[in-house]
Amino acid sequence: MDNFEEIEPVSPQEDEVEALWVSEDVRSYLYEAAKWTKFLSIVGFVFAGMTAIGAFGAGAVLNSVSAVSPNNPLMKVGAAGLTIIYLLFAIFQFYPSFLLYKFSAATNQAVLFGDQESLSVAMGKIKSFFKFWGIITIIFIAFYAIMIIFMAVVGVAVAGR
Template sequence: MENIEENNPEENTSAHQEAEMETLIITEDIRSYIYESAKWSKFLSIVGFVLTGFMVLVAFSAGAIISTMNSMVGEANNPYAKLGGGALTVIMLLFALLYFYPSLLLFKYSSAAKKAVLFGDQPNLAVAMSKMKSFFKFWGILTIVGLGFYLLIILFAVIANISASVAA
């Protein structure tokens, strides 16, 4: 028994056209751009890892730094003395972690992008673009949070100024 299917030529051409529209063509120029951006992102990620390491070293030295500052200028004149070494260590470690994450994303992007370009590997290109998206999303959210803090500081400054002028 034969399996007879009716093929509608219009359906086949529209499906073929959709597949062509979804296909992304990566030219040699685009490959070179991706490869060059991968090299720069690897450099930036390594610099980020080194700076993160320095931040961790400074964080664990915070107690010694605070006590040295106290002996030099006196505890009353040191604004960080009230925080203490432990609190400063935690704050510095949080900043180090905040700096480490985008460096890690850049490193993962770099590795995947180089593999994608060198071997024509579509899954690695997808991973690379995913890491790049996460990198920019992270910095975008961090920028929004920073702008929000600036807005709150300006708002509190305006309110403090108004209340000081009303009280006077």
């Protein structure tokens, strides 16, 4: 018969876990980045607010456009449609600004107080920010590719008549 021995799994010691060391240069870069991201987030909040306020003025804009040009294609969208479009733009401006603001606040906390948990939160927020813009970029590239293919097909169809 085989002799089976019970072997305990080897777990790493707490002091054996490698930690990321943040130098003073990196701390100063993070601190400066936090200042700029806070500025950019505040500007983004202002523009998102202005866009949201503009969304509720869509009815007035459509009334003026209809008085000048009653056959304008913008009239087919309607005031509610234009309001929804502007509100979507406001959300697309607000969300990345919010992520930048959260990154800025967590980075300041991490740099000023040496808080590792805040640095983790900050890196998570900046990851989400770049993921958001990456997805938006992929959507726009796909849209442009579809439009180019569509225009090529329309061009061939029109040329074949």
